[in-house]
Amino acid sequence: MxxxxxxxxxxxxxxxxxxxxxxxxxxxxxxxxxxxxxxxxxxxxxxxxxxxxxxxxxxxxxxxxxxxxxxxxxxxxxxxxxxxxxxxxxxxxxxxxxxxxxxxxxxxxxxxxxxxxxxxxxxxxxxxxxxxxxxxxxxxxxxxxxxxxxxxxxxxxxxxxxxxxxxxxxxxxxxxxxxxxxxxxxxxxxxxxxxxxxVEPGRLERGDAASATNSTSRWSRYTQSFNLALSSWRICGLALLATALYYLHRNTSPAA
The missing domain is CATH 2.60.120.430 (Galactose-binding lectin)
Incomplete structure (x- = not known):
């Protein structure tokens, strides 16, 4: 000061x-x-x-x-x-x-x-x-x-x-x-x-900055985890849909 x-x-x-x-x-x-x-x-x-x-x-x-x-x-x-x-x-x-x-x-x-x-x-x-x-x-x-x-x-x-x-x-x-x-x-x-x-920031400012950084970091990790999980579910969902369509097409197709 x-x-x-x-x-x-x-x-x-x-x-x-x-x-x-x-x-x-x-x-x-x-x-x-x-x-x-x-x-x-x-x-x-x-x-x-x-x-x-x-x-x-x-x-x-x-x-x-x-x-x-x-x-x-x-x-x-x-x-x-x-x-x-x-x-x-x-x-x-x-x-x-x-x-x-x-x-x-x-x-x-x-x-x-x-x-x-x-x-x-x-x-x-x-x-x-x-x-x-x-x-x-x-x-x-x-x-x-x-x-x-x-x-x-x-x-x-x-x-x-x-x-x-x-x-x-x-x-x-x-x-x-x-x-x-x-x-x-x-x-x-x-x-x-x-x-x-x-010159020396108050502990509040340092704490808030650290808190904000930690919160942002946690949110990023949560978002990444969610997106990864969502991607996995999408892949599984598409695979199940493709399998269902295959068997549906197979069962409804006229015999050769």
């Missing part, structure tokens, strides 16, 4: 501060998931428990930045880099979500709850297709990879994100429609706005 142009937002040379973050879990909807951010001078550990039984397969636990008057101008940057120290011990197959908001509305005067706005989300696996994160890893979140959602559903025809007025950042663990649940732990060294993509 370019040390002169990149902007460290949390961690790194700036100590993690618990006052910068607050929980935003599914308890506001009657769920039982719970998250925490355990701050140390060099790391911030996002951890907790994701419960999906209470809400029938749904559930989320997240930590978001505090303050409704905070703002970041990230328009001069290419994306965000999450510098990850460790994820879920040696089992790094869980998916997390990094979220940005460029708009916050006043709270609902009737119930005091925050009104919904568009969230810009990026799903990632801290370590995909590689060994554990004993030496750490980077996940690059490009602006083009963010998808707009509204109340948990993808928002079509949304206006582009306004990078000049980023109001909030969040890290979330969610069920992905019942795919994952239980304890989770993601330890971050820093969250940094970067002027260009890191």
């Amino acid at each position: 370019n040390k002169e142009k990149d902007q460290i937002l949390f961690g790194g040379s700036r100590s993690w501060n618990a006052a910068d973050w607050t929980a935003s879990d599914d308890r506001v909807r009657g769920g039982k998931s719970q998250s925490f951010l355990e701050c140390h001078s060099s790391t911030g550990r996002f951890h907790g428990n994701l419960d999906i039984k209470t809400l029938g397969g749904a559930g989320f636990a997240s930590q978001r930045t505090t303050g409704e008057d905070r703002g970041w101008d990230l328009s001069d940057y290419a994306g965000i880099v999450l510098d990850i120290a460790e994820a879920d011990g040696k089992l790094a197959d869980k998916r997390y979500t990094f979220i940005l908001k460029d708009e916050l509305l006043p709270r609902n005067p009737d119930n005091g709850r925050e009104q919904a706005t568009i969230s810009w989300e990026y799903d990632f696996k801290p370590c995909s297709g590689e060994s554990s994160l004993e030496k750490g890893g980077l996940v690059f979140v490009p602006w083009s990879g963010l998808k707009p959602t509204y109340r948990g559903k993808e928002k079509e025809h949304a206006d582009p994100i306004n990078l000049e007025t980023i109001k909030r950042m969040s890290i979330m663990m969610r069920s992905f429609f019942g795919d994952q649940e239980g304890p989770f732990s993601l330890t971050l060294r820093s969250i940094t706005a970067v002027a260009s993509s890191p």
Whole structure:
């Protein structure tokens, strides 16, 4: 990462501060998931428990930045880099979500709850297709990879994100429609706005590339096997048809 142009937002040379973050879990909807951010001078550990039984397969636990008057101008940057120290011990197959908001509305005067706005989300696996994160890893979140959602559903025809007025950042663990649940732990060294993509790709990008290559390779093998089997069946079918036609012709032909 370019040390002169990149902007460290949390961690790194700036100590993690618990006052910068607050929980935003599914308890506001009657769920039982719970998250925490355990701050140390060099790391911030996002951890907790994701419960999906209470809400029938749904559930989320997240930590978001505090303050409704905070703002970041990230328009001069290419994306965000999450510098990850460790994820879920040696089992790094869980998916997390990094979220940005460029708009916050006043709270609902009737119930005091925050009104919904568009969230810009990026799903990632801290370590995909590689060994554990004993030496750490980077996940690059490009602006083009963010998808707009509204109340948990993808928002079509949304206006582009306004990078000049980023109001909030969040890290979330969610069920992905019942795919994952239980304890989770993601330890971050820093969250940094970067002027260009890191020279060392994030583990997500390497993992996705490897996954895509493996998937393509598997599909090719499946296709080749299917075509080979189909060819064999065609040959057998043609042979059976030829035999049937021969005996049919023989039995219906007048005697010599």
